[in-house]
Amino acid sequence: MTVTDPHLLDNPIVFANRAFLEMTGYSSEEVIGHNCRFLQGPDTDPANVNEVRDSIANRRAFATEVLNYRKDGSPFWNALFVSPVFDDKGELVYFFGSQLDVSRRRDAEDALRQAQKMEALGQLTGGIEHDFNNLLQVMSGHLEVIQMMAADGGGNAKRIAFSAEQAAAAAAKAATLT
Numbered sequence: 001m002t003v004t005d006p007h008l009l010d011n012p013i014v015f016a017n018r019a020f021l022e023m024t025g026y027s028s029e030e031v032i033g034h035n036c037r038f039l040q041g042p043d044t045d046p047a048n049v050n051e052v053r054d055s056i057a058n059r060r061a062f063a064t065e066v067l068n069y070r071k072d073g074s075p076f077w078n079a080l081f082v083s084p085v086f087d088d089k090g091e092l093v094y095f096f097g098s099q100l101d102v103s104r105r106r107d108a109e110d111a112l113r114q115a116q117k118m119e120a121l122g123q124l125t126g127g128i129e130h131d132f133n134n135l136l137q138v139m140s141g142h143l144e145v146i147q148m149m150a151a152d153g154g155g156n157a158k159r160i161a162f163s164a165e166q167a168a169a170a171a172a173k174a175a176t177l178t
Contacts, residue, residue, distance in 0.1 A: 001015075001016070001017040001019065001020055001096070001097065001098050001099070002015065002016045002017075002020055002031075002036070002096075002097040002099070003015040003016075003094050003095070003096055003097070004035075004036070004094065004095045004097065005094060006056070006092055006094070006095060010035045011035055011056065011095070012032075012033045012034055012035055013031050013032055013033070013034060013035070013036065014032065014033075014094075015032075016028060016031045016032065020099055023070075023076070023099065023101050024039060024068075024070050024071060025070040025071035025072055026038075026070075026071045030071070036097070039068035039069060039078070040066075040068065040069070041067070041068070041069035041073075041075065043067050043075065044066060044067050044068065044069075045066065045067065048064055048065075048066040048067075049066070051064055052064065052066070052080070052082070055082065056082070056095065059084045059092055060084065061081075061082065061083040061084065062081075062082055063079070063080065063081045063082075064079075064080050065077055065078065065079050065080070065102060065106070066078050066080055075103075076101050076103045077101065077102045077103045077105075077106045078099050078100070078101065078102070079099070079100040079101075079102045080097065080098075080099055081097070081098040081099075082095055082096070082097045082098075083095070083096050083097075084096075132174055135170045135171075135173055135174040136170075136174070138166065138167070138170040139167045139170045139171055139174075143163070143167055145159070145160075145163045146160050146163045146164060146167075149163075
């Protein structure tokens with residue numbers, strides 16, 4: 001949890017609880033008096049940052065998830081909930097912020113999406129494999145007919161040509177599956 005003072009230059013943190021300090025790895029001395037931007041890093045989405053800025057500027061509550069960075073440089077997904085605090089006269093006094101590390105949940109969601117992609121890919125390749133095996137059976141059957149006719153010593157030239165054409169057509173179709 002953090003509290004910022006919008007009446008001070010750059011809306012700095014004026015209070016940070018122990019959970020926030022443990023989550024980020026910073027000490028109270030490193031946090032107090034600084035804007036929360038120090039948590040941003042190279043992969044922090046500018047759209048999320050703009051959403052935060054707009055909500056603060058318009059003095060409205062908001063919730064978002066933003067990629068932040070700990071003191072040691074390691075990234076974490078921060079579920080950020082910010083609310084303005086007004087006095088009895090309706091004047092803005094502070095912004096209250098609640099943060100929660102949701103990295104494990106995000107990782108689990110990413111793993112689930114990846115597993116779903118792999119399952120879909122498996123189904124696709126299974127279908128292609130089935131089609132390919134069917135075409136191989138067609139080719140194999142026609143080639144067996146050709147071999148039997150050739151082994152008999154003469155065979156019907158039209159039948160051999162037909163079987164060869166069918167095997168070639170199946171091979172051409174199989175080539176388009178890859």
